[in-house]
Amino acid sequence: MARPILMPQVGQDLTEGKVTAILVKVGDKVKKGDIVAEVESEKAVFEVECFETGTIIDIAYKVGDMAVVLEPLMMVGEEGEVYEKAAAQAPAVAPPAVVEVAAPAVLATKSVPAQVEALAPATALAVGGGSSPLARRLAVQAGIDITSVAGSGPRGAVVKRDIEAFQKNAPKGSVLAFTGASRGVAAKAGDSVIKSLQAGTGDPVLFIHGFGSELSSWRPFVSQLGIANTVLAVDLPAHGAAATGSAGDFDAIVQSVRSAMAAEGLERVHLVGHSLGAAVAAAIAGGGDLDVRSLTLIAPAGLGPRINGDFVSGFLSSSSEPALKAWLDLLVADPAKLPGVLVRATLSAREAGPVVENQARLAAGVFAGCTQLFSVREALARYEGPARIIVGQQDRIVPADHAEAAPAQVAVNRLPGVGHLPQLEAAPLVGRLVAQTIRSAG
Template sequence: MAEAILVPQVGQDLTEAKIVALHVKLGDKVKKGDLVAEVESEKASFEVEAFAEGTVIHLPYKLGDIATVLAPLLLLGEPGEAVADARDAAPAVVGPTAAMPVAPQSAPGDGILRSSPLARRLAARNGLDLRRFAGSGPKGAIIRRDIETRMAAPAFGTAALAFRGLKAGTGDPVVFIHGFGSDLSSWRPFLSHLTLANPMQGLDLPAHGASPPLDDADFESTVAHVAQALTEQGLDNVHLVGHSLGAAVAAAITLHGKPRVRSLTLIAPAGLGPRIDGDFIAGFLAAQSEAALSLWLGGLFHDRASLPQAMIRATLAARADGQLAAGQKRAAARLFEGSTQLFSIREALALYAGPCRVIVGIEDAIIPAAQATGLPGHVALHRLAGVGHLPQVEAAPLVGRLVMETVRAAG
């Protein structure tokens, strides 16, 4: 089935965008992350990045056309595949998600990598990947200062973690940290449930998404790398929102002092007790077919029928070269021993004094919700009935409201 790369929404309340550059033509093979087009509004131009792989089988617009926002910009499929009606194509997924699915629609801003021409030239000249930057320019654009700051920073581990601006704003940023097997793009559908004015960013944990694996990828070193990466991004004060392993990392970062964590929202957090479904971790990492992967990923949901096919396809595509899964297997060996978590965040929660919420699904089959007991009195606990390991998906409106309340409670 053909997948559509959509025309991004280039500003609030805008319904059209001009095609100012097309970097592909019919028959071209497109890889995930390739720059396929540039569009512009009255105020700015934006680059459109592919979040799926395939052959360009349909280009409904030509250079200079005025395109409709969220309409198909191009269709990807198999060579020779015909699409009778572009509206029948599924919107392309936003990225691989083993611990959180991607909704099959595109949220405003999906696929946009904003950067100035000078920043692009500097990055290319120095072999830097713009996808690893959080921009400090207008609407989160990557500008010259961002490139020069990274070039002046000391060497970081084996390589820098991938960052991406998810939404522009003002004030202290909200940084989202995904769970084991997922990546930062998995948060994009959830952002539609937030009306915060703060800028929002995501990062890929080591051996996830665009971040390289680390030789010392146990829990403590992972936390140290993430804390250092946040500091190197110039983030002195942050609100952290984490899911599963990412929630545990977020909590442990508070012990580092830098950056200053103004609020914590922990969704289905690891690290509150020893138990985890080790069979799920092993089965997920070993699965090589849609049939096998669908059986394991279904366990993330209370209602297994909620598992989207796009999530399965994206996960398989992300691990096609074997490197991603291999890195995650090495990380899992340092984080878990069978069905035992080899780390705890209870000390961090006891010492953290800022606004903090823990949100768990009562039907969580991966990390038992019963472990979220005996929390410090200042930590708010929300137990959601009929929800599994993905509260931010299965109860997105409620979780969105709780995240906003936590951030705003920090003042």
């Protein structure tokens, strides 16, 4: 069975990297620990390590291409296996260009105006070392002519810090003025942070991740949706871009996300959540004060009392790759479907600040041993819009039978042979189900 070698995310704000070397070819045998490619970010060149053993059966990029983080660089399978990209993986609608905004920069929730979009192809300065992909993207979203920014990167390249410094110190009139393309939000340290994963039209879709994850985990899934809507994602307190903060209980988590939504003017929105994030989505939808167009809950917490407390404590206490992998394997029915790069990415995220301490503080406020300290059953019952629950029947974190508590008006899809990560284990199917729920809102 084909397994991916993903483009790693080696920094919180890294969204893509340039492929500078492909060290294998289709048909080559590889094993765990082999270096298969080199990728260049704005800061360094780093090696891509193989976490699988088998034969290279597909290479998605060539040298010089820009690879998107957490998307497959290549596929590993069995000798003689032919890899065919499933038609179901291709979006029915060609996805608009991804727009990434690193807080506290401006957030694009509408399509970028033509006069600003025209700046996007500027890949090099007239004099100097060009600009990084992230710097170019931030410049487009902020309405900055990147040719007017002095670079401090290698060979004078414009990098992220240069754009940020320009925004802070730019004289009046040096930034293009436009309306409706972005909103400036200065988030406080530790607050939930919203970023854009796809520019589009219509009512935005907001994704909310689960405990121990971060918003970038949704990136590979977005291509499964085949929708033209703007797609946003939020980092919960103690996670991702909000890793420096925490929350004392479930209500505080919900309030943090609601505050981030209010700061972005998100009053009419589709909500999609996973696990703890699904419970947050249900609580917001059931509040009745926002126009939540549709609600999709994937492996939701908050519908019953049980939680795998051993997983939570084991996940938080693991400080090595083998130990962490032993616990992360519980997330999926088939451990072979868990990309090895996710283990390293999780450990890497813990190296920057008190991530584990803040997540442990948050966990203590929502879980007690094997018990969930909150419920969203009543909130879900109050929600009258299109709603769907998707659960894996082999979920070893939140029991699948908790979905039996769902109100009669909520559709429930039970997926055999799937664990706690349906959006990873059955991505094409789950993508179709999420898109159907969104489209059913009209």
